[in-house]
Amino acid sequence: MEVKIYINGIGSISAQSGDLFSGDSARIYQENIFQAISPNYREFIKPMALRRMSKATKMGITSAKIALKEAETEVPDAIITGTGEGCKKDTEKFLENLLDQNEKLLTPTSFIQSTHNTIGGQIALNLSCKNYNVTYTQNSVSLETALLDAQMQFDEDPEIYSILVGGVDEISEKITSFRKLDGQLKSKSIKNLDLLKEDSTGTITSEGAHFFALSKEKKQNTYAEFQTLFIKNTIQPENINEEIEAFLKQNNLDSEVIDVVILGNNGDNRYDHYYKNLQQNLLKNTMQLTYKHLVGDFDTASGYAIYLAANILKSGKIPSVLKLNDIDSKTPKNILIYNQYLGRDHSLILLSAV
Amino acid sequence: MNKGVAVTGIGVISAIGNNTGENYRSLISGKHGISSPEILETIHKNLPVGEIKISNESLAEDLKLPKNHSFTRAALLGAFAVKEAVTQSSLKIDNETGFISGTSVGGMDTTETYFKDFTQGKTENSRYVRAQHPGFTTEKIAEHFGITGFVSTISTACSSGANAIMLGARMIKAGKLKRVIVGGTDCLTKFTLNGFNSLMILSDEQCKPFDENRNGLNLGEGAAYLVLEAEEELKGKPVLGIISGYGNANDAFHQTASSENGEGAFLAMQKALKIAGISSESIDYINTHGTATRNNDSAETEALKRIFSKNLPDVSSTKSFTGHTLAAAGALEAVYSLLSLQNEQVFPNLNFSYPMKTSGFMPVTKLKEKPINYVLSNSFGFGGNCTSLIFSKNGG
CATH class of the missing domain: 3.40.47.10 (Thiolase/Chalcone synthase)
Known part of the structure; x- marks a missing residue:
């Protein structure tokens, strides 16, 4: 188990x-x-x-x-x-x-x-x-x-x-x-x-x-549950939706249960299409957040995304400076974090409310 | 006893040979690879090193790389060794094939070559800007073999290669991967040579592991990789050996020095034995970390005494052949441990004359033939990082 x-x-x-x-x-x-x-x-x-x-x-x-x-x-x-x-x-x-x-x-x-x-x-x-x-x-x-x-x-x-x-x-x-x-x-x-x-x-x-x-212990002040993650070195741009669907399916989930997605858009017009493709397709109806305009992009910047996700799940609050679209999520239960750099080293992290 | 994870391919390049066969022949004939630096451009020509006498150009040609490739020397050596391992295991590379590589300084050779150019804003060699990332070197190798799935790098200094083997074995056991190539690569650089020299732990002669008069290590370079496969994937493939135990612990004593009683090393060996589900008496040979520094060899000896008390099995350090290849050391020595199991031979510890006064510890100094079922291999690094691996025979 x-x-x-x-x-x-x-x-x-x-x-x-x-x-x-x-x-x-x-x-x-x-x-x-x-x-x-x-x-x-x-x-x-x-x-x-x-x-x-x-x-x-x-x-x-x-x-x-x-x-x-x-x-x-x-x-x-x-x-x-x-x-x-x-x-x-x-x-x-x-x-x-x-x-x-x-x-x-x-x-x-x-x-x-x-x-x-x-x-x-x-x-x-x-x-x-x-x-x-x-x-x-x-x-x-x-x-x-x-x-x-x-x-x-x-x-x-x-x-x-x-x-x-x-x-x-x-x-x-x-x-x-x-x-x-x-x-x-x-x-x-x-x-x-x-x-x-x-x-x-x-x-x-x-x-x-x-x-x-x-x-392993849930406490009074627990932020969130760390569900699972996925790492893949190379993903063809046209396959990004399928890859994420496959990841969700493998965890017996579908895109509808994702209340919020935190994306690693970093303003590089050569590679942001990975995020945009998801924003316009698989996660079109999901609340979309982003963070690299706040903390910059560096190899472990996704740590800030996890910090954000954990705090959103605990507090229910979503700072407006993070929002990428107009869709709202009242009480987010599941947050997906997706990141890549220069089209390589892709990762998905799934956190849930406790 | 635990079931362990099967090894179906090995590949190695070091100062004592360009493939497994050459390395093996050097080990049994006592032929070391320590020489003066020729390819590495350094003022320290007096410091002996375990250098591979093949230029980057020849390595690139052998790998059929295009002229404007961006392989670092560690990537060239790594790809060279991976090629042998993949060929031997007839490995199928697909989405469920992972690659985990240990490296300490990754592409430092190119960073130190182009640092001044980059400082002056020159862009001709900007394809090497990212080489300072250890992951850059790993990705070059992964790309070369079409590995697109799980790719990662471990950088825990001189235990990196051993830690990469451990992670790979764990991922197979956990069902996260079906096949994985694991190991490590490091090339000689001015950065590491001068670093160890400034610490005053490089010997100006051939290193003498476990000798009372040892006066430091010889830096080396090399790469070695193992192919690990899940049991259900084997389908009758020849199995070269089994990874049956692994353990990592931290000495939590000092950034570079080992504690006097070798606490971290002791804990790592203890954990590896526990995972393997065997007692210390089952170990037939220990391929030690044995760098030949004053500090390492005495701390490691103390830790060995604590684990094995009076029943110390045969022990040797093959760093007297290859030099200390840093992140690659754990991987090179994993290959040597598997060769020891396959051939039922203990490889000699070269350059040994006088036992340490404090312990009277005697390594094996001549090739020794005997039945071997379990080999323990130690790798320790800066930051107190200690890793032990246990290898066994297939079905053993």
Whole structure:
């Protein structure tokens, strides 16, 4: 029998620090690369440790601790992390020193911290957690692979009770800006909230961390039930409706039970057709929401979509800044999240109200 | 005892050979692959490495890639090894065929080559901008073989390849995939060579795993992949071996160093034995992590003593042949573990002279023939990441 999995805690750090669900308005950015808003890291990490940590690690540990605290979990039975590009700032720092100094007189600190599993390892160290700890780095399905692993862990091992799963990505000065060279970023600066009005190539990017405390136990303050997910590397544009129908069918569902769909439109006119095709066909009569105009697109941006879905399911509120169409859903029960990047690494996540 | 997951194909390329047969012949004849860097452009020519002496151009030609391909060296080596594994298992690649690859730095070789160009806004090689993503290298390999379904990358430093094998085995067991290619790839880069050099854990001679006078590791490069298939898909196919156990734990001690008593390693081995449903006495050979750094070998020895107490089975580190191939190491050593089972041989630990004073620990130093039913393989990485895999004979 498959185990039911609940989201009992969420830590979210992104370029939107306000609480949209309490009526805070969305932050506006005028640049195509913008930073996540840092909370007070000192509340979560000792100053000595904090000094050397990159933003990715700080955001990761902090959002992980927020999620665990909310779920009242001290040490999870597993820590599973997703990150597209890992600790990019440390990578860039070590690489630049190496090139500038022609491989001479290098200090190891940034190399040590550059490995992709630094975030997961540092969370383990911070919590003294010796349990299962793996990091996935598959572009836009990095966090999704971590969730898949968590789902399997719950099914495999009856002793697994709680799992910490999250996605983290940071921007770095140079490597992030290289995305201007291969068309990943828009060539002209735009206002983030106008992202989906653009008819041009590329997108806008930012950074963030989203950790989720998953548990087998439903609690008073549970956000939502994590139902299932699907990952597929390549989907032909014309097959997107069929693929999603097949996924729903496999889970004994049809498109009518989906009350809300959260789509990953990122304003790139070369690839947004995947979303538009769904908007106009299979999910035409479904309430459609979107979020990358708020937090930018990065490999683990879908963590923000999960944060939104979980909060919608818990509160019943739907901030209007997310809406893509005029269809309303009074009390959403099932939310589907669909994301892809550059036409690859497609994912579907299904969450339900408890 | 648990049923485990069948391996139907293996492929490997390393400094000791371009395919499984060549690797095997080097292992039994004690022929190591440690040399000075020739293909890697570095000022550190004094640091011995396990380098594959085939240029990117030759690898690309062998794979019949178009001139303007965007394969990183890790992708070239990876595709080369996958080709052998797929051919051996006569693998059918369809929607239910997955690909899970471990890599530590992915396409860092191209990132370091073009970093300055990109900084100056040059766009000629912009097809490599995304190479900094480990997933980019994985996708190149997947694309080459027409794998469109589940594709993922694990990056847990030096245990990545072992973790990829573990995830693949779990996905087959859970019925999420029917067939999956699992393993790892890493090439030599200036980034990793200088990184380990700045940590002062590279030896300037051939590495000496478990020796009292060991003074560091040799960096290597390579790729290895296994084809795993669900039981109902086998239909009489030859089975090369079984993945019967796996376990991952975190040392939670230090970002790079292992705890003195090897807690993470101990927990990983304990979990693997539990999944395999066997006791420690059943293990006939341990292919250790054995990097030849002061810290790893003493911590690993402590962990082995805790699991096996006085009945330590035969132990060796094949990193004395290949160097430490980082994310690929767990996959390379999975192939060697399967070869050990198939041929009933324990491969020697080269360059060993003096046992460690603290433990008196003696690895196998000459090829040893004996019945082998279970092999344990260890892979540990930065971030306290510890993984153990257990392989057994088909029907064993």
